Amino acid sequence: MVKQIPLRQRIRKALVIIAFLSFPLTMNYLSPYVIIDGASQGIINGSLVMFGLMFLSSLFLGRLWCGWVCPAGGLQEMLEPLNRTVLNGKRVDWVKWLVWIPWIFMIFWLALQAGGYHSINLFLDTQNGISVAGAADRPIEIAYIIYYGVVALIFGVTVWLGKRGFCHTLCWMAPFMMIGLWLRNRLGWPSLRLQADSKVCTDCKTCTRGCPMSLDVNAMVQAQNMRHLECILCGTCVDNCAARAIGYTFSSEKK
Ligand code: SF4
Ligand code: SF4
Incomplete structure (x- = not known):
């Protein structure tokens, strides 16, 4: 008999799939290009605001965005049956910083060249707020080429590498949240996090097998240390643990 996915995980998967289906509307609010275009003209834009909100x-909420509402996360979870390879984070996670650091420096440099930010247009590079749409200076074909190019990139990397391969290697949004998480972990204020009780863990490793981010969750439970910058708080480990050894909590970390 096929085992039903726990209700909370069905809701979560539905949310990330809806986020992916909405991507033609929302793409330019998550765009690594629109933030560059805005910086070069000194315009505070939708992408800049979204990345700031992610940080x-x-x-306070860790990488809840990644686990619950990211369009790219939705596409990757739909693709998981095509390649369930478990990624070795130590080998691949550094790649995204190679992309992110020069990109951030370029945005700062362009904003400086433009004399700083002096106007706001949250709908920059959209048509009436819609991302995949034609405009006077840009035919709709171009918008479709960009849209399918981004989807092909996420698709290709994930099918090539395995579980959430794009999140691990190329995502330009993850570093904003990882820096926020690192700060939270250093300063230890109350926030949404995982907590584990190694005493009730039966070592079945269901959590490790199910983690969409390929984390060794069982080892984290044994160490009673659930802090991991690649944890997206999806709750797959929480909902599949028969021993209830893992749970969500909103608190500061117990030392
Ligand atoms: S790492 Fe990037 S692509 Fe993956 S879920 Fe988070 S924001 Fe989305
Ligand atoms: S450790 Fe648990 S909550 Fe974090 S990404 Fe893995 S399955 Fe999701």
Whole structure:
């Protein structure tokens, strides 16, 4: 008999799939290009605001965005049956910083060249707020080429590498939240996090097998240390643990 996915995980998967289906509307608010375009003209834009909100939310909600509402996360979870390879984080996680650090420096440099930010257009590079749409200076074909290019990139990397391969290697959004998480972990204020009780763990390793981010969750439970910058708080480990050894908590970490 096929085992039903726990209700909370069905809701979560539905949310990330809806986020992916909405990507033609939302793409330019998550775009690594729109933030560059805005910086070069000194315009505070939708991408800049979204990335800022991701950083701020991570201070209290960790990477809940990644686990629950990211369009790229939705596409990757739909693709998981095509390649369930478990990624070795030590070998691949550094790649995204190679992309992110020069990109951030370029944005700062362009904003400086433009004399700083002096206007706001949250709908920059959209048509009436919609991302995949035609405009006077940009035919709709171009918008579709960009959209399918981004989808092909996420698709290709994930099918090539395995579980959430794009999150591990190329995502330009993850570092904003990882920096927020790192800060939270250093300063230890109350926030959403996982907690584990190694005493009730039966070592079945269901948590490790199910983790979409390929984390060794069982080892984290044994160490009673659930802090991991690649944990997206999806709750798959929480909902599949028959021994209830893992749970969500909103608290500061017990030392
Ligand atoms: S790492 Fe990036 S692509 Fe993956 S879920 Fe988070 S924001 Fe989305
Ligand atoms: S450790 Fe648990 S909550 Fe974190 S990514 Fe893995 S399955 Fe999701």
